[in-house]
Amino acid sequence: MFDTSTSPDIKLWHCYNSRSMRPLWTLEEMELPYQLEVLPFPPRAFQKEYLSLNSLGTVPLLRDGDVEMTESSAMCHYLAEKYERSEFMISASHAEYADFLNWLYHSDATLTFPLALVIRYNILEPEERRSPQVAEDYQKWFLARLRRLDNHLLDRKYLCDNRFTIADICIGFALHLGQVLGLDQNYQPQTLDYLSRLTSRKAFAKIQTIANDTDAFSAFSIQK
Numbered sequence: 438m439f440d441t442s443t444s445p446d447i448k449l450w451h452c453y454n455s456r457s458m459r460p461l462w463t464l465e466e467m468e469l470p471y472q473l474e475v476l477p478f479p480p481r482a483f484q485k486e487y488l489s490l491n492s493l494g495t496v497p498l499l500r501d502g503d504v505e506m507t508e509s510s511a512m513c514h515y516l517a518e519k520y521e522r523s524e525f526m527i528s529a530s531h532a533e534y535a536d537f538l539n540w541l542y543h544s545d546a547t548l549t550f551p552l553a554l555v556i557r558y559n560i561l562e563p564e565e566r567r568s569p570q571v572a573e574d575y576q577k578w579f580l581a582r583l584r585r586l587d588n589h590l591l592d593r594k595y596l597c598d599n600r601f602t603i604a605d606i607c608i609g610f611a612l613h614l615g616q617v618l619g620l621d622q623n624y625q626p627q628t629l630d631y632l633s634r635l636t637s638r639k640a641f642a643k644i645q646t647i648a649n650d651t652d653a654f655s656a657f658s659i660q661k
């Protein structure tokens with residue numbers, strides 16, 4: 438277990454290179470104390486006891502006192518609001534507020550979802566159930582779904598208000614996961630620049646060193 442203080446209230450269950458990177462990256466950017474439990478991926482297969490904590494079997498799981506959450510982008514939103522870190526947020530009175538929320542939701546529902554199917558049909562299913570055709574279709578779908586982001590980044594360094602916010606963390610994770618799967622070869626130059634701007638942040642570099650020996654996708658990324 439990785440513990441950043443003696444008795445933090447916040448506890449996060451994490452798998453390397455999974456969606457739990459979103460709240461982990463947020464915690465590090467905000468310098469909040471937390472406890473981290475690292476699980477093998479997928480936990481529903483390799484750490485069955487985890488199902489008693491989260492019946493979905495998915496990561497992340499976040500607890501903060503009585504609060505329990507299972508949606509990664511919502512966790513980033515919660516941490517920024519709850520711990521009053523307005524520098525990572527766009528307020529409701531700001532002209533770009535709706536856009537900010539849209540990127541937060543877009544990050545998982547629109548961008549990460551097709552990647553989950555690529556992982557499933559290329560890596561997680563037993564050999565006889567794998568389907569290169571399904572994986573390829575969802576890779577193409579993911580790249581087509583980057584169009585809106587590609588256009589948005591033509592004249593911007595960050596998604597909202599010209600500064601780094603949790604929207605960049607949430608979208609940045611989806612781009613990072615695509616990169617882990619070798620899809621960055623097809624990213625537009627402005628999107629690649631944006632991703633390297635995000636991954637060169639100190640907090641990102643730090644979370645990449647946590648539990649990197651448990652990377653479930655490393656064998657696949659080496660073959661790509």
Ligand SMILES: N[C@@H](CCC(=O)N[C@@H](CS)C(=O)NCC(=O)O)C(=O)O
Nearest residue numbers: 455456479481495496507508509545
């Ligand atoms: N919408 C949820 C999805 C959570 C999710 O599906 N996590 C994946 C890891 S990236 C997982 O745990 N997959 C393993 C499984 O489904 O058993 C979120 O954003 O946190």
